[in-house]
Every structure is written in structure tokens, then in C-alpha cells.
Amino acid sequence: MAKELKELTKRSENYSQWYQDLVIKADLAENSAVRGCMVIKPYGYAIWEKMQRILDDKFKETGHVNAYFPLLIPKSFLSKEAEHVEGFAKECAVVTHYRLRTNADKTGVEVDPNAKLEEELIIRPTSETIIWNTYRNWIQSYRDLPILCNQWANVMRWEMRTRLFLRTAEFLWQEGHTAHATQEEAEKEARMMQDVYADFAENYMAMPVVKGVKTASERFAGAIDTYTIEAMMQDGKALQAGTSHFLGQNFGKAFDVTFIDKEGKIEYAWATSWGVSTRLIGALIMAHSDDNGLVLPPHLAPIQVVIVPIYRNDEQLTQIREKVAGIVANLKKMGISVKFDDADNKKPGWKFAEYELKGVPVRLAMGGRDLENNTIEVMRRDTLVKETITCDGIEEYVKNLLEDIQQNIFTKAYDFRAAHTVEADTYDDFKAKLDEGNFILAHWDGTPETEEQIKNETKATIRCVPLDGDTTPGKCILTGKPSERRVLFARSY
Secondary structure: OOHHHHOOOOOOOOHHHHHHHHHHHOOOEEEOOOOOOEEEOHHHHHHHHHHHHHHHHHHHHOOOEEOOOOOEEEHHHHOOOHHHHHHHHHHOEEEEEOOEEEOOOOOOEEEOHHHEEEEEEEEOOOOHHHHHHHHHHHOOEHHHOOEEEEEEEEEEOOOOOOEOOOEOOEEEEEEEEEEEOOHHHHHHHHHHHHHHHHHHHHHOOOOOEEEEEOOOOOOOOOOOEEEEEEEEOOOOOEEEEEEEEEEEOHHHHHOOOEEEOOOOOEEEOEEEEEEEEOHHHHHHHHHHOEOOEOOOOOOOOOOOEEEEEOOOOHHHHHHHHHHHHHHHHHHHHOOOOEEEOOOOOOOHHHHHHHHHHOOOOEEEEEOHHHHHHOEEEEEEOOOOOEEEEEOOOHHHHHHHHHHHHHHHHHHHHHHHHHHOEEEEOOHHHHHHHHHOOOEEEEEOOOOHHHHHHHHHHHOOEEEEEEOOOOOOOEEOOOOOOEEOOEEEEEOEO
16 A cells, blocks of 8 residues: 555544645645645646636536636725625735835845835735726616626635635635626526536535525625535535625625616616635545545546556556557547556556545556456446456446446435434534534524524534525524524534
């Protein structure tokens, strides 16, 4: 067994350390010289590229177009929407000067005090303000609407307690920002994008999600409603995997974005924003992986199939190469990403361990006996089951196997969530079930005071009010006051 696997902490011993070990040892990312920021390594970035490509296609299928807006935002812009600035004020990185100079003893550089900016600039924590200031110039009439823009970018939120992919000061994301003529149209947009994210999470990430609406205290700063998708990780904690916000006319009013409607009246534009980030890679790891390493859904795996030759000499390797060449070509024609690893600097056993660690869904191995028998060994990463089958029709077999693995990973995650989603009707029962690592459906009296008390005492938050949840009235688990319906509580990342 490779050294990497020997040193991988078991989930049952220390889940947090297991996650950190896996991110590093699977070559996904590492901490950078800049405190709070990460380096996404090529293998990790390849996963993000697949996510990005799929999501980008989905956005364009729903009528959205890509644009790019400045990284730096004038401080005064953030002052125009009070709730928004309050929500991000503690996370902002501020640019105050525009020039350096050599210091007096010529040993380095210092900020030039004469190069102070007239107005400080904020490195974007999110782009609503700069974008809506721009939209004011684009919108005059209802004929200019809707505007359906998306931006792929980086953002900065000053976070010092970091965890690779899950919480870093700088991260990559996409942020959609749309402007509409009516409230109905904007609300429909926000809900549609929640559906797009849920479809991506379940059908590509193989990660079941709960669709719901955030409570007032948990919603995005400046939003009227925040629609969310919540996923369960293997330690029973929740991870917010994507959000879509109905912003009402708040930003239209803050930035004076008006238009003349069909009746000739002046109206403020209606807004949405929505986004997912590289946090999804963290979700992918924690939802599926095991003590042997990553378990990647085939739909997002950078390498879906790896073929490892097992040979005694160069002559045998040449024969395996010739045998495998047609299989590789045919798999590629099917749109399957495949790697034939004939590098001579690592032994087959080392390669097996490496690709297992990196979560490659299907591993094929061919040796001398396989050459004689026209067979090949197939191992699926999700179950680690191996079998030897004929090379005849191997490509179609692998194609079907990849889809079976995709479905099996989803089913396993779905069943795990189902087994760990419970109801609680008393506060003591709630706390006991929470400590067991569950999602809890419980009644809440609807007040922020009760929500805050539960959070302070248990570290559990209301993840969402599920869109398709139980609407039977009951009594709040804490206060005993009337409750309209159950909401979803969990501890979270």
C-alpha cells in the first residue's frame, strides 16, 4: 500500500483531519504563502473546470450570458444599501494606497504615504453594488429588460479560520446578477436558479440536497428571500451548497436603476443574484469519499478510466500497448476521459494506490495472462470490487459501469441522509438527536429570538424551511408556542 494511504487519518478517528489529509494527499489544494488563501493544484482545478463547464452550459441554456465586472469597488457603493454593507463590513479587504516605494535603507519596499487614494476601494466580497451601479447605465425602458448576466470570478472575504475549499479568504465562484421588469419575473428567476443548482448537485455531484428558503436571520444581506440547497456530509453536518436570492427592488432603489414600463410609468428594476463556489469541491469530497481516498462521481471525475499495464519486459509492454490502443480510442470516441499509464517510474501497485486515492471511478489492469486470454481486470472505485472480463465489448461495459457507479454513489448518499434525518418534538430529544449527527425536522415558533437561543445553546442553525416539507402545525420545541410547520435544523460548516 502506498505511503499516502497509510498516513490518511480514518474518518471515524478524526473527520476533520481526514478531510484535511485527503485534500493534501490527493493533490487537490494546499495552503499558500498568503494567510487564509489556498493554491488549487491542477487535479483540484480540473474538477472545478468540469463543474464550471457544466454549470456554464446550464446558465446559457436558461438564457444567461457571461460578463466581467471590476475587482475593486468604491467604498461609497457599499454604503448605499444599508443591510448589504452591514452584512459584509467585517469581511472586507480595503485598498488604501496605489503605490510602493523603496524604503530608506534600500532593503525593501514600503507604502508611499503620498499615494493615498481619495476614496478607499474594496476588494469585492460580492458584486451587487458595482454591477447595479453599471446597470443604471444599461436600463432606461422595459425593452432593456431582463438583463441576465453571470460572472466567473474570484472574491475576497477576510476569513482567518480557514479550511481548504470550505472556507478561505479568497475563493472562486460564479455570481449571476439579473434585472427584471416585474416582481413575478424576478422571483421566478430566483427559484429557477435554485432548481438549476439542485439538478447539478444531484445529477452531476451525486449529492442529494434539500431545497428550501432561509429564515430572515440566515438570508443573504440585502435579500428579500434566499433560496438554498442544503447537503448532508458524512459526519451529519450540513453544507450550504448553493444559494439564489430574490433581492426585490432594494438595489434598484439604492442605485437609482429605473425604467419606463409599458404604461409609461417610472419603476425601479427588480433584482436577483445567485452563486456557487469552489466550496462544492469540499462538498464533493465530504459527501462521498472514504478511508482509502477520494470517491469521485464519474460525471465530474477528471479521469474517468485509468488503464495500468502489468508487464515483465519491454516486449510485453509493447504488446499490451497495442492491445489497449483500440480500447482507449473507442472510449474517447464515447466521450469518456481515459488515461493509459505506462510510465516506468512507478510500480503497478503504487499506481493502483494513487488512482484509488484520487478517486478515479474505473481502473483497468492488463497483464501477460490477460493478453493470452483476451481479458482485462476491472475495478470500480465506489465499492472496490474487482472482476476479470473479456475485452470483447469492454468499451460498452465500461460506459454502462460508469453510469452505474454514478447512480450508486447518489443512492448511497441519499440513503445515508434518509437514515440521519429525524424528527424531534421536545428540546431534550432535539439535543440528543443532534449529538448523534442528524438533520432534524422540528417545530419553531418563527421568532428570531428562539432561533438565536437554539443556535447559542446547541450550535445548530435553521438550515432552511423546506419547500416540500411537513406543513402540519405543532408546538415549538423550545417555547411550546404554536408553530406553522417543521423546519430543518443541523450543525453546519
